[in-house]
Amino acid sequence: MPDLFVLRQFLPAVTGTRPRDDGWQVCELDPAADIADSVSLLVDLAAATHAPALLASVLDGGHAAVEGFSGASGYWRALLPGGSGAGPLPAAETARHLVEWAADAHRTVAAEPITELLSAPEPRRADGAFEELLSLLGLPGTADTTSGALDGRPGCVTIRAWTLG
Template identity: 35%
Template sequence: MGFWGSFVVCRSEAPLDGLSAVIERHDGMQEHWRRAGGRAGGWQVGQYSGPDLADDASALVAELAGETGAPALTGFVLDSDAVHVEGFSVAGGHWKACLVREATEAYCEDDDEDFDAEFPSAEAAAHTAAAWASEAGRTPDLPGLVEVFAQEDSDLAEELLFRLLDELGV
């Protein structure tokens, strides 16, 4: 059985587990990483088990962006097979995408949502994610983003999320 849970990504000098947007929704971080950040340092990633953060991801990323003053992103991993990615920035607003599209679609079969409307194509997702990264002061790699969003196989989908962060320049 793979990992079920969320990764929360934000830029803040305050510890991630001390931000009220996260504390109000979850009682404990499993793991924590600080990412190399250059001139726009302070990027953090927290790993949280279970669906608690995913159930309210849209509000979470918006509140994190408000609390930290920087764009925020989450990735909800479904059994290490697929990832629902949600991001928010002040200028760009809320956006969604997925990693390992075919597996994500299989998990969403019972939803009454239009999958293609909810999760844009790899090309469209890459452009939206690149705009998010640019607003965050990062220099994204657009061809690399398209490649990550288009990838259809992965032993651990959460590894693709970390590759996505690399391509975003986070």
């Protein structure tokens, strides 16, 4: 995945890449990586891979910003773990976008559990909430939590892309 033209500018910041089940690939970037426009990056990545893409970044305070793009759902953003900041849209509307994103990734999922995760008031570690979201999106086992993905350091960025092939 780092060989994709859209990711070439980030090559100096790539700290690891891993192929995952069902064609998913993970590209981890150093916290110092400067992603000036995450929406454009996701759109370009989806165009380059012909499939949905996810971007997760650990923020200060233990939250993760998770962004996604696909042809069906367009762009969406959610903050994990839940609480007051599910993102710019209400949790139920964000969940609808995530369900559409999952459908574009050839997964059938229910909106209610995603809405519950986005609305959950209890504190969770960013990596655990991200793993739960991936599972709710029908992508269990796609993350390797032993390799440092979303390791809780502010600025840690993980790009997950579905590739056909």
